[in-house]
Amino acid sequence: MPLLEVEQLKVHYPLRRGLLGRVVGTVKAVDGVDLTVNAAETVGLVGESGCGKSTLGRAILRLTPPTSGRVRFEQEDLLALSGRDLRARRRRIQMIFQDPFGSLDPRLTAGDSIGEALEIHRLTPHRTARSTRIAALLESVGLTAAHAQRYPQELSGGQRQRIGIARALAVEPRLMVCDEPVSALDVSVQAQVVNLLQDLQRSHGIAYLFISHDLAVVRHLCQRVAVMYLGRIVETGPTAEICTAPRHPYTQALLAAVPSLDPSRRLRRLLLPGEMPSPIHPPTGCPFHPRCPVAEARCRTETPLLRTSTDASHRVACHLVPSP
C-alpha cells in the first residue's frame, strides 16, 4: 500500500470580477491529479511557475482546500477528517518551504520554534525533556545545541533551512512535502541540505514529495518523478527513465533547456517557444499544444489522458505517443 495516494485531486478557484465580486469563471490550478508516494521514497514534482505544483503540495496537507478528489494517507481519507483527527493525522505529514525566513517566527529563538511544534502536538510536556529533545534534533540536522538560543535573523539561509527541517522532524513525520527547499540557497549550501535530506531519509525512513523546478536536483534525489503542466501531470515514471528517455514533448523541451556542463550537450539545445498560458484561459485539447513542435489537429480538440507507455510505471499524456 502506498503511504500517500492522491486520486483525481482538483483545486479550482473562483475568478471574481467587479465590486460585487461576481464569479466570472474558474482557475483550474490543479485539475485531476493522480499521485502516489511510497514509504521512505522520494517523488519529484517538477514544472514551471504556475503549473500548480505548489498548490498540489498544499492541497495534500489541506493548507489549500481541494475542490474534489481524494487524498489517502496511511489509508485514511484526509479530506473526510476534521478537527482533532485531522490535526493528529496531519502531524505525520510536514511541510518545508523555500524561504525558511518566512516560515520561522522572528520573535522566537530556533529552540522555541522547535519547542512550539512539540508543544502543539503534546510530544514532550516536560521542560527538561523538551530541551534535551531540541538539542538532539538540532544535532540531527547538523547544528549544535547552542543554535537553540539564536533568532532567525542571526542565522544564515542554510542554517535557517536546517531549523525548518528540525522543526518538521520534531513531530516524527512519515512524509515531508518539500516546496523548493534548496532553491534560495547558494550551491555549496544547497549540496549540504540535499545531503542532509538523503541522510534523514536513510536514518528515519521519511518519504519526500519534492517540489522543484530544478531538474538536476530532482534527478539526484528522486526515485520517481511527475511532470506538471497547467494543472495536470503530463508524464510520470522512474526518474532515470524520464531523464534519459522522455516521451512527452514538454518533458523533452524542459530537459533540453537545462544548462549542462557537458560541451557536447550544448549544441542540442532545443528552444521551446512562448510561455505557459494563463490557467484562466487554458487552451482547448492538450494544454501544451500551442507550444508543441509536433502538435496535430486532434491535439487542439481532444485532451489526452495519462496512460501507460513503454511499461506500467511510465505514463504519458500525449496523443502522439503510441500505446504499448
Add this chain to the structure above:
Amino acid sequence: MPLLEIRDLCLDLHGTRVVDGLSLTLEPGQSLCLVGESGCGKSVTALSLARLLDSPPASYPRGEIHLAGQNVLQLDSRALRQLRGAVVSYVFQEPGASLNPILRVGSQIREALQIHRPEAANDDEVLRLLRLVGIPAPEMRARDYPHQLSGGMQQRLALALALATRPQLLVADEPTTALDVTIQAQIIDLLRRLQRELGMAILLITHNLGLVADVADHVAVMYAGEIVETGPPDSLLHDPSHPYTRALLASVPDLHTPVTRLLNIPGAVPTPGQWPPGCRFAPRCPISRPSCTQVHPQLLPDPHASPPGRLTRCPWTSPSTAVPG
C-alpha cells in the same frame, strides 16, 4: 585595447574590505562570466564599473577601473552620467525593479531614448527595440504596463531598455535566476545573439556553472573578495585547477551525469572582515598544507593547464590531485 580593464581594485563598504586586489580585462565584443557564491564580491564589482554604489558607504582605497578609455574612479558626476548608458548598461535579477510601474512599456523605452539618443526617440525605434529582444506583437505590448507582462517578458523589456542606449558593455547580474528553465534558455539564447549581432561585450554575473559554459568566452571564479581562478570555460570547467572551483563543481548535481552523493564543502563562506590569513579557502580545503594558512597566494599562471591562459591562486594544484569525495 581592452574595453574594460580593472587593475588591483579594492572596495570597502562601511570600512570593511569586500573586494580585494581584483584585476581583470574584457575585450570589445567578448563575454566574461564572474562566478561565485553570495558575498564573494561579484555583484559589487559589477556595480563599481559605472560607480553605482553610493560613497559613502563605498570607498576605493586602491586600484583603477578603465572603461572605454576612461578612468572611472576619477570621473565627476557629469562624466559618470555620460558613461552610464552610453558605454555600460545593466540588467538585474528582478526585472520589475528596473522598470517604472506607472509608465507604459513604449513610454519607458522612449524616455531612455530621449535622454541618450534624442534623435532616435520615435515609435519606429521603440518597436525595433521590442522586436530586437523578441517581444511578440510589439505594437500591442508597447501599450501595456510592466505588471501586465510575465517575468520573462519583463526581462526582455529590461534588456530593450538597456540596449536603447547602444552600450558597448552590457552587465547582466543573475538575469535568469528568477526565471523558469525554458524561459532562461530563451533569454540566454537572446543574450548570445545580441552579443554576436551588436558586437557588444557582456559581463555576466552568475552562480550557475551551467550557464557559464553556455555564454562565456572567459570565466573568473571568485571567492572571499578575490579571483581564485580564471580561464576559458571549457578547459576551466573540464579540468579546474583551484580546489574551490573543483569543490563547487562537485557540489552541483548535473542532469546528465548522476552521482550518488554531492560533495559537502565543510564550513561556510567566510564573511567580509573575517577572511582567514593566508589562503582564504584553506580552512575548507581538502588539500591544504600548513603553509597555506600563512602565505596569501598570488594569482599566477597554472603550469599544468593546457591550453595556456589559465591563472590560479593555488600553488599545489596539478591535474592529478583529485578532491576526495
